[in-house]
């Protein structure tokens with residue numbers, strides 16, 4: 097008996113901890129930071145609380161009908177009560193909820209914040225290609241991270257390069273599938289600056305579970321500064337070590353798959369690395385972004401993210417690996 | 429028959445069986461049986477052993493079906509390997525067996541006479557698996573059936589072969605004996621080692637004639653050394669090259685690699701680049717890749733300033749390139765860190781793309797000596813092709 101209670105206690109603690117963590121976390125639909133996610137959260141709470149209240153009411157009435165005093169039971173069995181509780185009540189509540197849902201989904205288009213900006217996100221196995229356009233219409237490619245201005249509607253054009261993926265940034269909006277040969281548009285708006293996390297929500301093969309991303313909401317002026325910097329070609333290697341790393345990068349054929357603007361590397365198969373050192377994570381939010389993580393990724397990526405489409409590079413000595421990592425980390 | 433009678437017969441039979449068994453054990457234990465190779469088997473033992481061998485080979489090789497074996501290059505490669513790997517025991521036309529080998533028992537068969545009594549599938553089975561209790565070894569690289577077939581192709585041609593023809597196939601001498609000799613003389617102490625390589629690979633005076641044997645000219649010393657080490661320690665499997673590389677000591681290995689790295693390109697390496705649609709398709713993949721299929725441009729790694737351990741492909745025999753890419757697709761060249769890189773790429777190619785690429789690389793006749801002229805600058809990797817988005 098005591099055994100069972102401690103076990104139950106423990107389970108309770110775990111569940112509560114998970115729940116709290118989810119609320120606080122960078123990837124919780126219950127802690128919205130965007131207008132659309134707020135609506136989703138609002139709908140969730142209305143539904144949950146409403147359903148709970150109705151459940152309590154029904155249980156109470158059932159208990160009365162079974163064990164209540166004779167007079168109550170007789171009252172409950174009247175035709176009028178049955179019609180009211182069994183037909184009128186469900187029809188009104190469900191109709192009201194449906195109307196609420198319609199209202200929620202239709203207000204999407206009339207939002208404040210002025211002209212929207214467009215960002216294209218392409219689902220790839222197993223990472224995200226992100227393409228911005230600046231005011232001059234220039235195409236600026238990045239990966240695995242979305243930066244958006246606070247208080248402006250953002251239209252995210254979702255496509256896929258291979259199989260069906262699904263884009264889900266729970267703190268900002270609901271999920272939407274990325275379907276090969278189709279363009280789906282998800283509009284969202286961040287209400288406050290901050291970092292949140294999202295992930296692929298449709299099984300897309302081997303490394304699906306490691307296909308996530310960060311969304312960084314920045315105040316408008318900061319976003320503009322960042323975008324202008326992102327449009328720049330890569331900075332020159334600042335140290336001799338980084339220079340050695342750049343040479344190794346070219347000699348090892350990394351440029352066959354990766355582009356670093358401003359260098360001959362112009363590959364289109366893997367993520368654009370022009371400013372990779374300035375991102376929050378590596379390999380679709382699989383690793384942190386520091387020199388050690390670069391080194392681990394280059395050498396051991398098939399263990400870190402099994403089945404991903406980059407070949408493992410065991411060819412480097414420790415000092416060569418450090419040089420390549422140093423170079424990549426310097427690309428801010 | 430009454431029961432007691434049956435019982436006594438059973439007892440009798442068991443007694444005989446037990447006595448025979450014990451007798452046999454005693455005979456073996458006594459050491460009276462002579463295992464000397466200098467002593468012939470009894471006729472009946474000989475017959476029995478031969479019968480066992482033939483029946484076993486026939487049954488075990490029942491399901492093997494032979495690929496086409498008429499390719500002269502296949503015969504030639506088989507012949508060159510035969511000279512190094514089989515002739516020391518089996519001899520060959522004009523190449524009598526060593527007296528020591530003649531004292532083996534059973535004596536290695538005279539294959540020009542023995543080979544026709546086997547079907548190609550049976551020869552394949554024997555060459556691949558060897559024969560227990562005879563000294564006939566199994567193939568070194570058990571996963572390289574393609575190489576074993578080369579030997580079978582040669583064994584099929586062997587019975588009709590003249591001494592001169594055998595020498596030409598096995599030693600590759602007949603075609604340019606004079607210049608080959610001169611070159612060897614100039615090589616001094618390395619000559620003996622390199623004469624082994626020249627059986628198959630190009631010499632400075634004669635181009636690599638066999639499409640199945642890689643051209644070594646134009647490769648860096650680092651790549652050649654690495655490849656020889658990988659063969660020697662079994663990380664790269666080849667029943668033909670593993671024994672050869674394993675025989676080289678460190679100094680000779682480096683010397684051989686250095687020799688080929690400094691080789692001058694021999695005359696015209698490949699026929700003038702005839703443009704065909706196939707070659708053009710290959711060129712496009714080699715320079716631009718097929719990004720939507722995850723195929724990177726080959727030239728980003730296989731040209732110009734790439735790492736010294738990355739091989740060059742320009743001018744390489746198409747058949748060799750196709751063969752190696754198939755090995756990767758079968759997971760047979762991925763045990764080295766370099767091999768692991770190609771192992772991620774080769775399976776993304778279709779059969780047709782492999783053929784196109786091989787045809788393209790073979791058509792580019794620029795396998796040049798690095799010392800003569802600086803290699804052409806790497807083609808600027810192409811601008812990212814626009815992807816479907």
Ligand SMILES: [Cu+2]
Nearest residue numbers: 261296300307
């Ligand atoms: Cu996905």
